[in-house]
Amino acid sequence: MTTIDFLKWSYYNRTMELTKLIEKVEDLKEKHNSVTRALSKLNEFYNKGEITEKQFKILKGDYEKEINFLSKELDELLNSVREQTEEFGNQLKNLNVDYNKIKINILIGEIPPDKGKAELAQIAKQMALTQHSYDQYKSIIEAQTEEDFEVIKKMSPPASVKVENVTPVQDLLHQEEELRNKRFNGKAELYLKPLEGLYNRLEKIKDFLTVSITELESQKNALEEEAGKLVIKIRMGGSEEQSARNNLMEVIKKVKDYDELLAKISKIIDEINSRLGVKESVLIGAQEDASKIGQIEEINLEEASRILEELEKQGLEVINTDTTEIIKSEKEEEELVGEEKQITEPSAPKIIKASERKKRSPVAPILVISLLIVIGVLFAVYRNFYFVPEQRAQVIFPCYMGNPAHNYNVKALIIPQPPRIEWSRKIGGSPVQPAINKGIIYIGTQAGTLYAIDSSGNALWSVPLNGSILHTPVIVDDKIIVGTLDGFLYILNTSGQIILTESLGGGIASPPIAYGEIIYIPVFQEGIYAYNINQDRIEWKFATEGMVKNIPVIDESNLYIADLSGKIYILNRSDGMEVASFKTSGPIESYPVLYEGNIYYANSTGEIGCYDTRKRTLLWSFNLMEPVSGSPAIQDSFVIYTTAFGRIFCHNYRSGIRLWDFNTQNLIFSTPVIIDSFVFITTTTSVGDFGELYCLNLQNGSLNWVLPIPGVLETAPVFWDNRLFLVARDGTFYAMSF
Secondary structure (H helix, E strand, O other): OOHHHHHHOOHHHHHHHHHHHHHHHHHHHHHHHHHHHHHHHHHHHHHOOOOOHHHHHHHHHHHHHHHHHHHHHHHHHHHHHHHHHHHHHHHHHHHHHHHHHHHHHHHOOOOOHHHHHHHHHHHHHHHHHHHHHHHHHHHHHHOOOHHHHHHHHHOOOOOOOEEEOOOOHHHHHHHHHHHHHHHOOOOHHHHHHHHHHHHHHHHHHHHHHHHHHHHHHHHHHHHHHHHHHHHHHHHHOOOOHHHHHHHHHHHHHHHHHHHHHHHHHHHHHHHHHHHHOOHHHHHHOOOOOHHHHHHOOHHHHHHHHHHHHHHHHOOEEEOOOOHHHHHHHHHHHHHHHHHHHHHHOOOOOOOOOHHHOOOOOOHHHHHHHHHHHHHHHHHHHHHHHHOOOOOOOOEOOOOHHHOOOOOOOOOOOOOOOOOEEEEEEEOOOOEOOOEEEOOEEEEEEOOOEEEEEOOOOOEEEEEEOOOOOOOOOEEEOOEEEEEOOOOEEEEEEOOOOEEEEEEOOOOOOOOOEEEEOEEEEEEOOOEEEEEEOOOOEEEEEEEOOOOOOOOOEEOOOEEEEEOOOOEEEEEEOOOOOEEEEEEOOOOOOOOOEEEOOEEEEEOOOOEEEEEEOOOOEEEEEEEOOOOEOOOOEEEOOEEEEEEOOOEEEEEEOOOOOEEEEEEOOOEOOOOOEEEOOEEEEEEEOOOOOOEEEEEEEOOOOOEEEEEEEOOOOOOOOEEEOOEEEEEOOOOEEEEEEO
8 A cells, every 4th residue: 555545635534434433343243242152051941941941942043043143244244354554564565565676676786875775665654554554453353352343442553663874785895895905904903894894785785685596586487377378368369469569578578677687686795705805814804013003093992983983874764864864874874984085195194103293382373363254254244245145025824724723714693594505616637635825725636736726616727746745735925835745835926827846855745834034845755944045955854763744834933843752743844853842642643733832732642731831731632532623723712623423612722621412423523613603524424425515603603504516525624705516526616605
């Protein structure tokens, strides 16, 4: 199962599906056990003579019939679970093959290490999520007691995954050559341990590549067998001949690719063997005079230590490690190589005893530092008074759906009668949450197209983008900001022209947010990026423990972001440094809301809460016992939460006391919207055949009206000028008027 699949089918859909499956299996097993116990009790009654033979036979027949029915239904259900488990197992095998292919291509130099590392990280995450699903479904088959099923319900995917740092073999061989030269140039003891580590690593790579050859040859043989079958079809002719010819061409190309890859691997193994062949002579070579070891200059000791440390670091690394750290590591490696070159040149400093070093006068360095300070001050004065930087327009911070009530600042009074459908349009694709600005609705689709539609239903323009759009567009200063699952950030003007495109390398599954000239972008696999729109550069990155499907929220000095590990981070907005954090009981996919200095949040276990960002304390929290499906909506003293299983809860925003609740008995995937004294929620029937739009009274939760909509509703309604706009999963766009 790919990352796209995991994102496309939301976490709540998966949670509900698994929860229902667990409950059904648990219910069937409990019924089966109950009827079996009843039959056993019936036998006791009959043996004691408490019931007649006729009664016994009639009841026994009924019980056995019920047991057979339950057994058959349970077997069918468990067989479907086994099939799904097997599918996840096959997906894990395929992902492992893909992972090893990328690793091989990095080792033989076909893929650059940076690009390869990103691809390995992507596959590793897919493997972790697939493994999580596999473990859940396998546990359902084995579960017997109520406690077993509770454990399955609480299982969660890993917050972080580790991936190998793979270095091309040629780079390692180059390191070996340099270290070997140093080893035989009077510094033997310093480079002995790094060489041992390097040879051990080459041994492991050789073993991996040798095993890989066997696996690749097996895959190649399977392709050759497939080619033979296709040749037979071609000779037989008929309707399948042309299709067989096309398939044969593809298979032949794949076989050729395998041959080339196997040849390259064999060549690399031969090169490794040639180096390992001289391993003993290199490590055992002439020993350096031990009396000189303590007299070697400090720079050489540091150099050898850093080489060894670098070799040890090239093992496993957490995927969500900040990219800036990786860049820093690469720079250190470059500096290290530079230092090594200096030491090997003839001008390298000779060995000097500590007692022979001369003391240097501090006067010259002091004069140089003073001169630099004076020059710096003069430049600052010049820059302040004479240099005028180019003035650029700045973007302004928007709140998700306009404000904490999620109503795009609509002030119009909505009358308490249901609206009528004014018009509907088909836009195609599977649309996501719309955004509205000055009467224009902007909608992205999972097919990767961004639409602009006016309030009369006319399509003003549409722009295809690179990758699926999974979040509501962000509108700031007449600019539309949108990210795609393929990791591209786009900024467009209101005419649909792309002003800027930036590739971030990680999927963007939730809305960015802007403040001043900085756009804060949640990157699904990595964390949060701060991108300077005027300078066209990334100011800082912060790697979260878990993956991110959340919109950041900000105040005057801090930024707040939640992740799927259940953690909420407080970061310094200017430099991205972590100020504080707090952990909740489960993954957070629902967008938190900042209101009067407090963060209102909800997670997939049903926990809701209010966190004081100034005092760094949790003011209140409760568990609704159901996954929360949308962002909390807040107006006046009311905060509204909706659960995936169709319940709506209203709490006092200060105390957390529940004021009212309402059960739609449907499914809810969207965020509630508050306008004046009304709460609007879109729902979908449990069988997924049509949607319903609910309107409740904000004060007491009473139902004003409910309106059926001929389409599955997964996004919140959008209001503008006494009109209500909805999009259904099938791409139908509805406009309703009151």
